[in-house]
Amino acid sequence: MKRDPDRASDLVEKLIGERPTHCARLKTLWAGYGTIYSVTLKRGPSLILKHIDPPDILGEDHDESDARKLLSYAVEEHFYSRLSNRLPAQCPVPKYIASCKDGERGLALLMQNVKQDYPILAEARGELTEEQTMQAIHWLARFHQHFEHHQDAEPCPTPAAASQWCGGGVWKRGGYSYLSTRLEELAAIPASSEWAVFRDTGLAEALDNFLSAPDQVGRTLLHGDVKAANLAFKHPKDAAQDPSGGVLAYDFQYTGFSLGVTDLAKFLQSSVPSGLLSPGNEERVLRKYHELRGGEAWLPWPLFWEQWEVAILDWARFMAGWGWWGNERWLKQRARELLRRPGWQADFLKKWAS
Structure with a gap:
């Protein structure tokens, strides 16, 4: 059996005709589903090879998690090969x-290996500065606005329907926490909790119905997994001269349709200083995104x-x-506040339950 770097070299040669x-x-x-390599050519820029090489799964072990991962990589390949080149310079992503x-x-x-142009990479579960947070908010607003009217003829289904999908689209419902791909996590919530x-x-299904509704203003294509570890930044002295404001996003395995606030919820809970989520600051950050999307003329x-x-x-x-992880205390407090709001849950279920 060939060593991993030799196998990677074979794949690169197959792809571009140069070893x-x-x-x-x-x-x-994640979970041993492949390897990422840096690739050096005789001439030209450094590249990145993302090699998806999943473990063998026998019939009864072919579960929701395995299907979700395989679908996510097919979605990511579709995004880079078919959609990434449509983005404006203000929304940089790695070049396919x-x-x-x-x-x-x-x-x-x-x-493309982005590290030369965007050398500041956050660590997994890292925390961004306030300046980096606002750079990312600007990137997200531009990305969401660009894809607000995007249509997909063959969106990726749920893992349960994966065998009928031949590939070539984004997720029908985007986001890392898409309910139909996270039924195991829903079942794992303790009964006493x-x-x-x-x-x-039925609240989980009602929330999903709200975020999936096709006629909602704000429905767009999500990044799907916005967090510090999936962002790269320029040095501050270079950022001001860059149309992107100095930030690039990558890892598009969970891109698909939903309300843009779905991206914001994960990003702010997982990657920003807790001080930015105090009552006044939370609204300030959200108002900046709202303003960038078009303000009151876009959505009151x-x-x-309410969407947020x-x-x-x-x-x-x-x-x-x-x-739970990240800004756990803030998320629990905000969730409890909403669930305990008089009449909110009953009214929401009445309107959005299946």
């Missing part, structure tokens, strides 16, 4: 080079704030089954 002078293993993908299937379940995706309300009352503030609170509650639903 690299060096391939170095950078990291293993080439891609190909690798066996029945594998995939190779070759992209205060958060069992999501499962036991009370309706936008539903997105917070939906993210809390996922965290309750997955495990």
Whole structure:
């Protein structure tokens, strides 16, 4: 069996017709589903090879988690190969080079290495500065606005329907916490927990219906997994001269349709200083995004704030089954506040329950 770097070199040669002078293993993908390599060519810029090489799964072990991961990589390949080149300079992402299937379940995706132009990379579960947070908010607003009217002829279905999908689209409902891909997490919420309300009352499905509704103002294409670890920044002295404001986003496995606030909920809960989520600051950050999207002419503030609170509650639903982290205290407090608001839950279920 070939060593991993040799196999990576073979894939690069297959993709671009040139054998690299060096391939170095950078990291293993989540749950051992592949490897990321840096690729050095004789001439030209450094590249990144994302090699999806999932473990073999036998029939009864082919579960929701495995199906979700495989679908997510197919979605990411579609985004880079078909959609990324449509983005304006204000929304930079890694430049797509080439891609190909690798066996029945594998995939190779070759992209630009962004580290030379955007050298500041956040650590996993890292915390951004306030300046970086606002740079990311600007990027998200531009991305969401660009794709607000995007249509997809063949969106990716739920894992349960994956066998009928031939690939070539984004998620029908985007986001890392998409309910139909996270039923195991919903089932994992302890029956004695205060958060069992999501499962036991139909609230989880109602939240999903709200965020998936096709006629909502604010529906757009999400990044799907916005967090510090999926952002790269220029040095501050270079950022002012850059049309992007100095930030680039990558890792588009969960891009798909929903309200833009779905991206904001995960991003703010997972990656920003807790001080930015105090009552006054939370509204200040959200008002900046709202302003960048078009303000009152785009969507009246009370309706936008309603969308935001539903997105917070939906993210809390996922965290309750997955495990709490990030700005946990803020998220729990905001979720409890909404659930205990007199009449809110009954009214919401009446309107949005299946």
